[in-house]
Amino acid sequence: MTDIKPSMSPKLERPKKGFNEYAEQLNGRAAMVGFLILIAIEYFTGQSIVSLIGLK
Secondary structure: OOOOOOOOOOOOOOOOOOOOHHHHHHHHHHHHHHHHHHHHHHHHHOOOHHHHOOOO
16 A cells, blocks of 8 residues: 655745744744843943933
């Protein structure tokens, strides 16, 4: 008996709106990059972000 295989594979696109796994991964990565930038700013300026924006 031979295996029957489809001749075409479906073209699946990632959803672009709403709460989905792709959006959550993208938001998480953006948050990590933002946090690292925040730490770098505090390290190189020697001041906290709170004092840099004038709240302290």
